[in-house]
Amino acid sequence: MGLDHAATKPHERMNARFExxxxxxxxxxxxxxxxxxxxxxxxxxxxxxxxxxKRLRPMLTLAAADLSGYVGDHDVRxxxxxxxxxxxxLLHDDVVDESxxxxxxxxxxxxxxxxxxxxVGDYLxxxxxxxxVETGSLRVLDILANASATIAEGEVLQxxxxxxxxxxxxIYLQVVRGKTAALFSAATxxxxxxxxxxDAQTAALFEYGxxxxxxxxxxxxxxxxxGDAAATGKNPGDDFRERKLTLPIIKAAAAADAEERAFxxxxxxxxxxRDGDLDRALELMxxxxxxxxxxxxxxxxxxxxxxxxxxxxxxxxxxxxxxxxDYVVARVA
Amino acid sequence: MGLDHAATKPHERMNARFExxxxxxxxxxxxxxxxxxxxxxxxxxxxxxxxxxKRLRPMLTLAAADLSGYVGDHDVRxxxxxxxxxxxxLLHDDVVDESxxxxxxxxxxxxxxxxxxxxVGDYLxxxxxxxxVETGSLRVLDILANASATIAEGEVLQxxxxxxxxxxxxIYLQVVRGKTAALFSAATxxxxxxxxxxDAQTAALFEYGxxxxxxxxxxxxxxxxxGDAAATGKNPGDDFRERKLTLPIIKAAAAADAEERAFxxxxxxxxxxRDGDLDRALELMxxxxxxxxxxxxxxxxxxxxxxxxxxxxxxxxxxxxxxxxDYVVARVA
Numbered sequence: 001m002g003l004d005h006a007a008t009k010p011h012e013r014m015n016a017r018f019e020x021x022x023x024x025x026x027x028x029x030x031x032x033x034x035x036x037x038x039x040x041x042x043x044x045x046x047x048x049x050x051x052x053x054k055r056l057r058p059m060l061t062l063a064a065a066d067l068s069g070y071v072g073d074h075d076v077r078x079x080x081x082x083x084x085x086x087x088x089x090l091l092h093d094d095v096v097d098e099s100x101x102x103x104x105x106x107x108x109x110x111x112x113x114x115x116x117x118x119x120v121g122d123y124l125x126x127x128x129x130x131x132x133v134e135t136g137s138l139r140v141l142d143i144l145a146n147a148s149a150t151i152a153e154g155e156v157l158q159x160x161x162x163x164x165x166x167x168x169x170x171i172y173l174q175v176v177r178g179k180t181a182a183l184f185s186a187a188t189x190x191x192x193x194x195x196x197x198x199d200a201q202t203a204a205l206f207e208y209g210x211x212x213x214x215x216x217x218x219x220x221x222x223x224x225x226x227g228d229a230a231a232t233g234k235n236p237g238d239d240f241r242e243r244k245l246t247l248p249i250i251k252a253a254a255a256a257d258a259e260e261r262a263f264x265x266x267x268x269x270x271x272x273x274r275d276g277d278l279d280r281a282l283e284l285m286x287x288x289x290x291x292x293x294x295x296x297x298x299x300x301x302x303x304x305x306x307x308x309x310x311x312x313x314x315x316x317x318x319x320x321x322x323x324x325x326d327y328v329v330a331r332v333a
Numbered sequence: 334m335g336l337d338h339a340a341t342k343p344h345e346r347m348n349a350r351f352e353x354x355x356x357x358x359x360x361x362x363x364x365x366x367x368x369x370x371x372x373x374x375x376x377x378x379x380x381x382x383x384x385x386x387k388r389l390r391p392m393l394t395l396a397a398a399d400l401s402g403y404v405g406d407h408d409v410r411x412x413x414x415x416x417x418x419x420x421x422x423l424l425h426d427d428v429v430d431e432s433x434x435x436x437x438x439x440x441x442x443x444x445x446x447x448x449x450x451x452x453v454g455d456y457l458x459x460x461x462x463x464x465x466v467e468t469g470s471l472r473v474l475d476i477l478a479n480a481s482a483t484i485a486e487g488e489v490l491q492x493x494x495x496x497x498x499x500x501x502x503x504i505y506l507q508v509v510r511g512k513t514a515a516l517f518s519a520a521t522x523x524x525x526x527x528x529x530x531x532d533a534q535t536a537a538l539f540e541y542g543x544x545x546x547x548x549x550x551x552x553x554x555x556x557x558x559x560g561d562a563a564a565t566g567k568n569p570g571d572d573f574r575e576r577k578l579t580l581p582i583i584k585a586a587a588a589a590d591a592e593e594r595a596f597x598x599x600x601x602x603x604x605x606x607r608d609g610d611l612d613r614a615l616e617l618m619x620x621x622x623x624x625x626x627x628x629x630x631x632x633x634x635x636x637x638x639x640x641x642x643x644x645x646x647x648x649x650x651x652x653x654x655x656x657x658x659d660y661v662v663a664r665v666a
Contacts, residue, residue, distance in 0.1 A: 035486055040493045092455060095428075096448040115429040118451055119488045122425060125455075126481035129462065133478045138469060145466045148459035153368055155452045160373045 010323035011054050017320070018062045021076055025058050028080040032127045044120040045087065057082040057187045060212075064191025064205045067317040074135045074194045081144065082187045084128035089151060089183075091121035096159065140190045147186035154178010158244075163269055165253050165261075167245045173214070180220075181213030200311060207308035212325055215301035219332045221246035222294050225282060226332065237278045243268045247297065249281070251290040260284055295332055302329045343656035344387050350653070351395045354409055358391050361413045365460045377453040378420065390415040390520045393545075397524025397538045400650040407468045407527045414477065415520045417461035422484060422516075424454035429492065473523045480519035487511010491577075496602055498586050498594075500578045506547070513553075514546025533644060540641035545658055548634035552665045554579035555627050558615060559665065570611045576601045580630065582614070584623040593617055628665055635662045 008016075015022065035041040058079035065075035095114045125148075132144055158175045161167045188209035192202035224239045225248055239246050245253075245268060253264045263280065266272050285291055305325045312318050341349075348355065368374040391412030398408035428447045458481075465477055491508045494500045521542035525535035557572045558581055572579050578586075578601060586597045596613065599605050618624055638658045645651050 035489070040489050041486070089455075092451050095451055114447065115492055116489070118425050118428055119485060119492060122458075123482065123485035123489060125458070126478065126485045129478040129481055130475075133471065133474045136471060138466065138471065141466045141474060142463075145459065145462040148462055149456065152452060152456035152459045153374070156368070156373050156449070156456060159448055159452060 010320055010327045011056065011059065014059050014063060014317075014320050014324065015055075017317070018059060018066070021062050021079070022055060022058065024073070024076045025055070025062075025079045025083065028076060028131075029083060032080065032084070032131065033124075035123070040116060041120055041123055044091075044116055045124060055083065057086050057183055060184060060187040060209060061191040063317050063321055064188040064209075065195050066191075067312060067315040067321075068192045068195030068197040068201060068205075070191070070195035072194075074137075075191060077131045077135055078140065078187075078190050078194060081128045081131045082183060082190075084124045084131065085144070085148070085151075086183060088121040088124040088128065089155075091117045091124070093155070096155070135194060137194060139193050143186050143189050143193065147182045150182035151178050154182065161245070163243045163245065163271070165245070165264055165269055167250060169247070169250055172245070172247055172250055176214050176217045177210070180217040181210045184213030184216070185209035204308045204311035208305050208321065208325075211301045211305035211308060212328065215298050215305060215325070216328045218247055218294060218298040218301065219328055222248060222291065222298065222332045225285065226291065237281075240267070240278055240281050241273065243271050247294045248285045248290040251293050252281075252285040252288045255288040255290075256284070295329070298329050298332065302326065343653055343660045344389065344392065347392050347396060347650075347653050347657065348388075350650070351392060351399070354395050354412070355388060355391065357406070357409045358388070358395075358412045358416065361409060361464075362416060365413065365417070365464065366457075368456070373449060374453055374456055377424070377449055378457060388416065390419050390516055393517060393520040393542060394524040396650050396654055397521040397542075398528050399524075400645060400648040400654075401525045401528030401530040401534060401538075403524070403528035405527075407470075408524060410464045410468055411473065411520075411523050411527060414461045414464045415516060415523075417457045417464070418477070418481070418484075419516060421454040421457040421461065422488075424450045424457070426488070429488070468527060470527060472526050476519050476522050476526065480515045483515035484511050487515065494578070496576045496578065496604070498578070498597055498602055500583060502580065502583060505578070505580055505583055509547050509550045510543070513550040514543045517546030517549070518542035537641045537644035541638050541654065541658075544634045544638035544641060545661065548631050548638060548658070549661045551580055551627060551631040551634065552661055555581060555624065555631065555665045558618065559624065570614075573600070573611055573614050574606065576604050580627045581618045581623040584626050585614075585618040585621045588621040588623075589617070628662070631662050631665065635659065 030046075033042045033045045061079040061082055062075055065078075095117045128144075132141055154175050155178055157171065158179065161171050161175065185206045186209070188205040189202055192205040197205070221239065224246065225236060227236060240249070249264070249268065253261070253268075256264060263277075263284070267277050267281065302325045306322050309318055309322055309325075366375045366378045394412040394415055395408055398411075428450045461477075465474055487508050487510060490504065491512065494504050494508065518539045519542070521538040522535055525538040530538070554572065557579065558569060560569060573582070582597070582601065586594065586601075589597060596610075596617070600610050600614065635658045639655050642651055642655055642658075
């Protein structure tokens with residue numbers, strides 16, 4: 001291609017390839033956020049949608065459709081659909097997490113109130129639903145209905161499992177599927193479906209999205225402890241302070257002796273946290289090799305994502321998706 | 334029919350006619366509430382679903398399908414769908430209203446927390462979505478997607494308009510459509526669609542549901558002031574205390590002199606309520622004939638609902654729907 005790939009990040013290269021389509025997605029999002037009757041809706045959503053993020057999920061749909069040879073504009077509708085679903089879950093998550101910051105800005109629940117976050121989230125979800133109906137594909141609707149159920153179930157599971165030291169890596173995986181991977185895999189799968197790709201190809205696209213999403217979330221959970229605030233927009237240790245049992249803590253707690261177990265029980269289960277506890281937590285995770293083990297797990301999922309791509313025909317977008325998978329774990333190295 | 338109709342309420346007679354189908358609806362609801370991973374979900378929903386209510390919305394779907402000659406079991410799926418959507422909106426409403434009681438029992442947000450109410454509501458909505466996809470009808474999906482958007486938009490509108498004395502009867506009507514009528518009209522319309530009814534017949538079924546829903550909600554708002562707690566399960570004046578601008582207050586405020594306007598501004602807009610304010614509010618509404626005018630409006634919508642039924646073929650279920658409409662306003666007489 002003559003381009004120096006090392007110089008640009010894979011999602012930036014994808015952004016360049018899908019520039020026109022992404023502009024259509026943004027226009028469609030703005031159009032469907034409008035509410036004749038309730039101006040609070042675009043106020044709340046513009047705040048979130050304009051804050052940006054990388055538009056990763058819509059790009060996955062556009063990429064899957066493109067490499068499956070799709071010609072038409074349902075890919076744009078479905079890309080907007082997944083971004084609406086994602087934004088709706090962010091709004092509801094902020095209520096659940098009692099968050100004050102999202103994407104480096106004050107959250108909607110802080111600027112307006114929890115009520116607006118709940119109801120505007122519902123509105124966005126219903127708009128997503130309308131958009132997918134417009135594609136006229138029952139298979140697309142089936143995939144997104146199932147993804148929605150997995151997302152909601154994962155969120156409830158996280159709520160009840162979050163502070164329970166008995167949480168296993170299996171439960172963590174189910175939570176991560178709901179929280180992240182279900183929408184990634186739906187985003188890639190519907191891109192293939194809308195293009196009329198073969199069953200083998202849509203299955204590979206699903207596999208890629210699922211494994212990428214899991215690898216991405218594990219990397220994110222690792223970054224919460226090892227990242228720097230300037231790059232991630234989050235304060236290191238937020239998950240510990242919010243008593244979230246993510247993979248590094250689960251691994252350290254599984255290897256804990258009696259005294260260490262008492263530490264985790266006090267800080268995570270009881271939520272009794274004192275000065276120096278975060279440092280102690282980091283020390284215990286380091287001592288038990290929890291960060292290395294977590295990173296290895298993220299890398300294994302990314303390898304699985306890349307292996308899934310091998311079932312797809314050679315295509316420049318396939319290479320971009322492969323690079324994107326590498327990039328997800330490169331962040332935590 | 335030989336039955337003494339005066340002795341039984343119309344929804345009881347409908348209950349008797351659809352006993353078998355309603356049992357299937359209940360079984361399907363229980364089955365789909367299950368969550369292998371997150372036992373919190375059936376805990377929260379069983380609490381709500383078993384509390385009962387009249388199952389009015391599912392019955393509307395069964396009735397519309399029956400009088401359109403439907404044979405099959407998609408009516409049961411759609412009846413469960415509308416009940417799931419209804420239950421999901423109740424869970425979210427309780428968070429928004431900060432309610433402590435629903436159907437005479439403590440609300441889920443009080444028994445568990447707001448987080449569970451938000452996420453379990455999302456789960457139920459996604460289960461509803463899966464059920465409708467199973468009918469394989471894009472038209473049904475389109476109707477329910479649009480109804481969902483109207484519901485969410487109406488809720489947001491209520492949030493922003495609720496305490497604003499400038500709220501007009503037009504805005505109130507939009508709120509009521511979102512809050513109640515959109516799901517009623519979707520419930521009746523999809524019953525016709527699934528039965529392959531003519532466009533004229535599905536339009537009449539929509540009209541009936543829409544007008545019944547509006548009449549029902551206006552009657553409900555009137556009952557909040559005139560009902561007795563034993564019959565309604567609500568404390569009279571709750572809407573006033575929660576500063577909700579319903580039709581009787583809108584009418585009284587529109588006719589208010591300067592001193593009365595100041596009273597409404599203090600109690601509703603500012604929320605500064607003192608002992609004796611509810612009595613004063615009742616007195617003002619009585620003085621301006623707001624209750625009679627509100628009741629007349631409810632009756633006009635019920636007349637419209639019954640007129641819509643005239644476009645349908647003669648059928649015992651059509652007569653039941655007509656009686657049901659009468660019953661809705663008979664409660665407030």
